[in-house]
Amino acid sequence: MIWLDVPTPWGIRFQDAATPNAEGIHELYDHIMYYLALILGLVSYILYVIIKDYKNNTFAYKYIKHGQTLEIIWTIFPAVILLLIAFPSFILLYLCDEVLTPAMTVKVVGLQWYWKYEYSDFVSETGETVEYESYVIPEDMLEEGQLRLLDTDTSIVVPVDTHVRFIVTANDVLHCFTIPSLGIKVDACPGRLNQVSALIQRTGVYYGQCSELCGVNHGLMPIKLECVPIGDFVEWLGEQENVYVA
16 A cells, blocks of 8 residues: 655545544544535525525615524524534544653753754763764755655654654754654744654654744755654664663
């Protein structure tokens, strides 16, 4: 099966969901679009009837003072529609904000104009955590198959089917850590820690970008995340200068 995990030219659809949160966002979108289509169809039909039946009759409502029944209907109907949209929205909002017993934590720091990642659960023999910086690959250095303005020299590496918590902050100005396929979009604010979690259900490479205007090179802050089997993740950790689980 081929998954849509990267932006496509002239793309008008969502990237394929890889987490329960992203699936919930897609379902909420479909839910809201259903009611919007219903309202659009109803209003269009009413306008059609009014124009068709009364365009040549100037005094159609000459003796009508008010329509209480109609007023009740057009007050209650939108209220019911809003409630049907609001309750699923609130449920999804709280589920996305909930971070319970994560298996591992990745700290994300936004800077002008690159990202810094820190694995605080894993430390070296000298007591230092695993941390590194991630920069966009310049266009003239791209290799075959790499994506312009999306591929980076290093990437976040996490294991599949693992509850991962991302703690997001910034060192200079506002940034935004966003990966559409994971349903993640959280502001990186200087002096403040925000957190979001993800349970990635399939291996793959996922791309994102800074989604907060942060300066002249705002477009040069891509995010690349690799989700790998747990064995490959342990092997990757072993390459990070003798680390062990804290």
